[in-house]
Amino acid sequence: DIKLVVAHTHNHLDHVAGDTQFQNQPYTTVVGTSVNEVSQFFQLDNWPNNIGTYTLDDQRHLAIIPIPGHENSSIAIYDCATGILITGDTLLPGRLYIQDFSDNVESISRLVNFIESSRLNVTSILGAHIEMTQENKVDYPLGSTYQPNERQLNMSLEQLYQLNNELQQQWKDGFNQRHKAYYDTFIVDPNSSQLPPLPFDGRxxxxxxxxxxxxxxxxxxxxxxxxxxxxxxxxxxxxxxxxxxxxxxxxxxxxxxxxxxxxxxxxxxxxxxxxxxxxxxxxxxxxxxxxxxxxxxxxxxxxxxxxxxxxxxxxLNASEIQPYQPLRYSSYFLSNLIVDKRTQIHLYLLHQIRVQPDFDAITHVTIDPANCTTDISSSQLNNLLEQNGNEWAFPGIDNDIGDRLTRASGLVSAQLLGDIYSTICEMKVVEEIQCTIGPDFYEDCSV
Ligand SMILES: [Zn+2]
Ligand SMILES: [Zn+2]
Known part of the structure; x- marks a missing residue:
C-alpha cells in the first residue's frame, strides 16, 4: 500500500478541479488549498518567509518554497533527487499572470536566494502550462485548444534570473513605471489592478x-x-x-x-x-x-x-510586440433574426490590432447556429454566440490585410477562442463595413 499525497502548486481552478476524485480514497491525503492549510501541512511557519522540507523517504526530500504572487498560496517544489524545480504558474513558458506584484517580487528573490545559498543543482525548471509558441515573445491566445508547434516545457535557471532581474528593476523604478515585459520564453503580465492607472485628463x-x-x-x-x-x-x-x-x-x-x-x-x-x-x-x-x-x-x-x-x-504599444497567427477578430452581437425558418445571428467583427502596420477592420457576419459544432445545447450556444467580446480565430487564414474577411471570403470556418466547449462555427461574411491601414489608420484598405 502506497500512501498518496495530492498537493497543489496553487489554488486556481485548473489546478484543483480534479481533487474530488481523490477525496475519501484509501491511503490518500488531499492537501487543502488555503495558505493556512498549505503551511500547516508542510509545516511552514512564518509564511512565506521560511522554506520547508517534505520527506518522501530516507533518501528523498522535497524543499517547499512559498512563492505567493501569482496566487496567495503558491509554492515551488524542489526535488533533491532529480534537481527538478516545479514552479506551477509562477514561471512557465507563457504569460506570467501576477495577482500581487510586491509579493511576487519577494517570492522570486527568495527562491533565487534559496537556490544560491543552498548551492542547489537545478537541472530543469518545470512550470504547469505551455502557452508560448516557438516564435520568441509570442504566446497562444488565452484558452486556445489547438497549439501546434508549442515551445518546450522545461526552462533553466537563466530564465529564472531573467524574471528576477526584470522584477527587481521594475520594483526599483517604482509603481508608475510598472509594465508588461516580453521575453523570448515568457511574458510578465501583472494584473491590471497592479499597474498604474491612466493619468486623469491624459490623451x-x-x-x-x-x-x-x-x-x-x-x-x-x-x-x-x-x-x-x-x-x-x-x-x-x-x-x-x-x-x-x-x-x-x-x-x-x-x-x-x-x-x-x-x-x-x-x-x-x-x-x-x-x-x-x-x-x-x-x-x-x-x-x-x-x-x-x-x-x-x-x-x-x-x-x-x-x-x-x-x-x-x-x-497598442509600438515597442511591445504581440503578434499572433492566424487571422483573429473579436465579435459583438448585433441581432438574432429568423429568416426562412433559420436562425441568423448577426455580429460585428473587429479585427484585433497588435503589430504595425496592421489594419483596423470592422466586418458584418452572420452565423446560423445549426452550422456550429459544440459540446453544449442549442440554447446555451445561442447565449454564447450573443456574448460581446468573443474572440475568434480563422484557422488556415493568414493574419494579413490581403487575407482579411471581406464579402469575397464567403463562408469561413471560425474557432471560438477561450471556449471549453470546443465551438467551431461557419460564418458568412455579409459585408466589410470599414477597413483602414495602419500605423495611422487613415488610408482605406482597398486603395
Ligand atoms: Zn494559476
Ligand atoms: Zn483617438
Missing amino acids: MSVHGFVLLPLDTPNSVWISHKPMFTTPHDFQLSFHAIITNSTVDPVPLPTNITRLNSQWTIQPDKWSLNNLINGNLTSFRTKLYKGNFEQGGTYLCDVTINIIRPLLTVVQ
Missing part, C-alpha cells in the same frame, strides 16, 4: 469613432479609430445610447440585415483616459454617414451616453 485630443446601429432604436456600438502612438493608442469599443439628437428620429437604419455604409462621430476635444477610467460618462458629437475624414456627410448632433463596462480596451 486629450479629438478622438474619432466608428458608430454602428444595434437592433434597438438609439442603441449603438462604437469603436475608437486608433493609432499606434499616443494619444490614440487604444483599440476601444463600447455600447452607448443616443439622446438629444438635433434630428428626430436619429438617422440610422432600422433594417440591419445589410448596412452598406459606416457612420462616424467627431466629438470635441476630451481625454481618452477619462473615458477609459469612467470619468467621462457622456459626450456631445457630430454624427456623419461615411467617414468624416474621407468626405462623409454630416447628419446631426447627438449626445452619446456610454454604457459600462467597456467591451474592449487594448493598448
Whole structure:
C-alpha cells in the first residue's frame, strides 16, 4: 500500500478541479488549498518567509518554497533527487499572470536566494502550462485548444534570473513605471489592478469613432479609430445610447440585415483616459454617414451616453510586440433574426490590432447556429454566440490585410477562442463595413 499525497502548486481552478476524485480514497491525503492549510501541512511557519522540507523517504526530500504572487498560496517544489524545480504558474513558458506584484517580487528573490545559498543543482525548471509558441515573445491566445508547434516545457535557471532581474528593476523604478515585459520564453503580465492607472485628463485630443446601429432604436456600438502612438493608442469599443439628437428620429437604419455604409462621430476635444477610467460618462458629437475624414456627410448632433463596462480596451504599444497567427477578430452581437425558418445571428467583427502596420477592420457576419459544432445545447450556444467580446480565430487564414474577411471570403470556418466547449462555427461574411491601414489608420484598405 502506497500512501498518496495530492498537493497543489496553487489554488486556481485548473489546478484543483480534479481533487474530488481523490477525496475519501484509501491511503490518500488531499492537501487543502488555503495558505493556512498549505503551511500547516508542510509545516511552514512564518509564511512565506521560511522554506520547508517534505520527506518522501530516507533518501528523498522535497524543499517547499512559498512563492505567493501569482496566487496567495503558491509554492515551488524542489526535488533533491532529480534537481527538478516545479514552479506551477509562477514561471512557465507563457504569460506570467501576477495577482500581487510586491509579493511576487519577494517570492522570486527568495527562491533565487534559496537556490544560491543552498548551492542547489537545478537541472530543469518545470512550470504547469505551455502557452508560448516557438516564435520568441509570442504566446497562444488565452484558452486556445489547438497549439501546434508549442515551445518546450522545461526552462533553466537563466530564465529564472531573467524574471528576477526584470522584477527587481521594475520594483526599483517604482509603481508608475510598472509594465508588461516580453521575453523570448515568457511574458510578465501583472494584473491590471497592479499597474498604474491612466493619468486623469491624459490623451486629450479629438478622438474619432466608428458608430454602428444595434437592433434597438438609439442603441449603438462604437469603436475608437486608433493609432499606434499616443494619444490614440487604444483599440476601444463600447455600447452607448443616443439622446438629444438635433434630428428626430436619429438617422440610422432600422433594417440591419445589410448596412452598406459606416457612420462616424467627431466629438470635441476630451481625454481618452477619462473615458477609459469612467470619468467621462457622456459626450456631445457630430454624427456623419461615411467617414468624416474621407468626405462623409454630416447628419446631426447627438449626445452619446456610454454604457459600462467597456467591451474592449487594448493598448497598442509600438515597442511591445504581440503578434499572433492566424487571422483573429473579436465579435459583438448585433441581432438574432429568423429568416426562412433559420436562425441568423448577426455580429460585428473587429479585427484585433497588435503589430504595425496592421489594419483596423470592422466586418458584418452572420452565423446560423445549426452550422456550429459544440459540446453544449442549442440554447446555451445561442447565449454564447450573443456574448460581446468573443474572440475568434480563422484557422488556415493568414493574419494579413490581403487575407482579411471581406464579402469575397464567403463562408469561413471560425474557432471560438477561450471556449471549453470546443465551438467551431461557419460564418458568412455579409459585408466589410470599414477597413483602414495602419500605423495611422487613415488610408482605406482597398486603395
Ligand atoms: Zn494559476
Ligand atoms: Zn483617438
